[in-house]
Amino acid sequence: MRQRPILSAQHLTLGYGSHLVTENLSFELFEGEITCLMGPNGVGKSTLIKALIGSNPPIKGDIILNGKNLNHFSRGSLSRQLSVVLTDRIISGNMRVKDLVALGRLPFTGWWGHLRTNDRMVIENVLQATHIEYIKESKISELSDGQLQKVMIARALAQDGKIMILDEPTAHLDLINRFEIMYLLRKLAKESNKAILVVTHDLEIALETADQLWIMSCETPLTCGSPEELMISGEINQLIPGKKWGINSNTGKIELNLPFQYPEVIGPDILKIWIQSAIKKLHPLSLPPHLIIKAAQKPFSIEVQIGSINQAFSSLSEFTAYLKNNFKKNS
């Protein structure tokens, strides 16, 4: 059994003033876990984040942080429980990395903001944990996007709260940095037992790194569960409005829902997947119903059987050219 959640809510209604954005949200956030909040644009993710960080209280319902109503926390005490990484641009290019990270200690310092030994120790630790010690003297304006994101995560870590909320930390990052950031967060969640909530649109990375997914969609308010559970039950498809697109339950990838079932490829897995992917790109095709495709690797060959006619190809491009010339439907 899991421990009790650090942050939870039952049947929340969120909005601005009288304008309702979303209702009936229930969720639980656990320490030591990384939770990904996903959903299409405009569904209310930002509104939920604003509610969680206390800047836009819910219209109805209570958010419970550590057994206490979030509304009863002062700004100061909330800042010692919860830290954020936002999408706001940092314009203070003159600031050095270690000074920016040191700002995370602000809730713990006195009027003058003097750093004590303990504060310095925390800063050193988070610089190490996020692997940015080597740039601690650099100016913010000299950093790459990926480095800056790590610095912002380090700053949030220095705030030393139990909960960390990140709003699209991997947007604008290159492929490897996306994985690095998410694996870094995962490591931090496990090692320092923090509850980390990440808003992301990166399905692939979320499936791989998240302990829990919170899926917000227009029809159902919030679905929670492990990525694997949601994948098996098919609830993961709530991420995608409409019928045009779907998530392939084998690969976890988003695909066009094609009205026509393309033939299976017989052969090794890698050829199956990629030959089928190549066939789908030729859509729309009108293939004869009894068409059989066999593929082999080393040497590479594709064989097409239509009734008693056999055709063999030694490369994928020859094969796709053949399909295109003979079966392409003019749409």
Place this chain on the structure above:
Amino acid sequence: MNNPAKHTFYFLIGIGTCLIIWLFNLGTGSVIIPVSDLVKRPFEGPFPREAWEIILMEYRLPKSITAMLAGIGLSISGLQMQTFFRNPLAGPYVLGISSGAGLGVGILSMAGTALGWQTMVGYGAGWPIILAASIGSILVLLLIGLTAWRVRDSMTLLILGLMFGSIASAGLHILAYFSEAEQLKMFMIWSMGSLGDTGWDQVKVLAVAILVGLIPVILWIKPFNAMLLGENYAQSLGVNTTHLKWVMIISTGILTGSITAFCGPIAFIGIAIPHIARMAFKTSDHKILFPAVALIGTIGVLFCDSLSQLPGSYQTLPINAVTTLIGAPVVIWLIIKRDFSKEF
């Protein structure tokens, strides 16, 4: 925060420069008093030449202190506004705060004429003018605040500031139109800016007002650092940004208002000095920047004032013209040459 030794060194250089410019400032003018005599003055008592004594004690000394106070107040207003609005082009003059102060003084002096008071600069009374000018400044700040608080776009903020400044100036011009000839001249002179119209009485009042305006800044120095990350991050660090907004409005209002009341509008000090300080000290930590800005502001206004007293001549150029002639090119250079995002 970083490299305290270097910063101490810079502060020492700054204080040295300040003293040299101050001596130069006290020495030059229609009558030249040699620096060697000026240095001896505090130790050897009054000058044997009575004219020197009067020029120094009754005119140049209060004037130079006014210049220093103006430099401190305007630059610190500028730094607060730039940090709060996260806009490198914000400043008390550019955003029309000085015009608001002017309107406050104008209304007070009109009301004063109607009621038979003598309130215009040079006639004793200090507090009513400071109060009126501060209220004028704060009103413009509030208007900008109400309309542009969440505006992150530099242009919108500047255009709004320009508009409110224009409205305040228009009000001031209407007042001037209905004024008597003598008052009109006084208003014209005031609007060109002058540091020399303050006697000791006004200097004392001004010093107290500046001190009062600086207190909120000193008390809230840490939140200003948090504000460098923007309002949302500042809130997540436990800063009450609504309080900070009021700190900025009241402090800037008092500082800009009181200086404008006594010296008239002084342009470009508030916008240019914070950038020079950031460039020189290479930091964005307000614990360094606030004193640095005060020091460089002092040097800046003393320097401009020294330029305005053409040596050997009886003429004095309006201070506002001199600060504009020097400050505007600095700002133009900043916009063209420097990437603001890297210096801010």
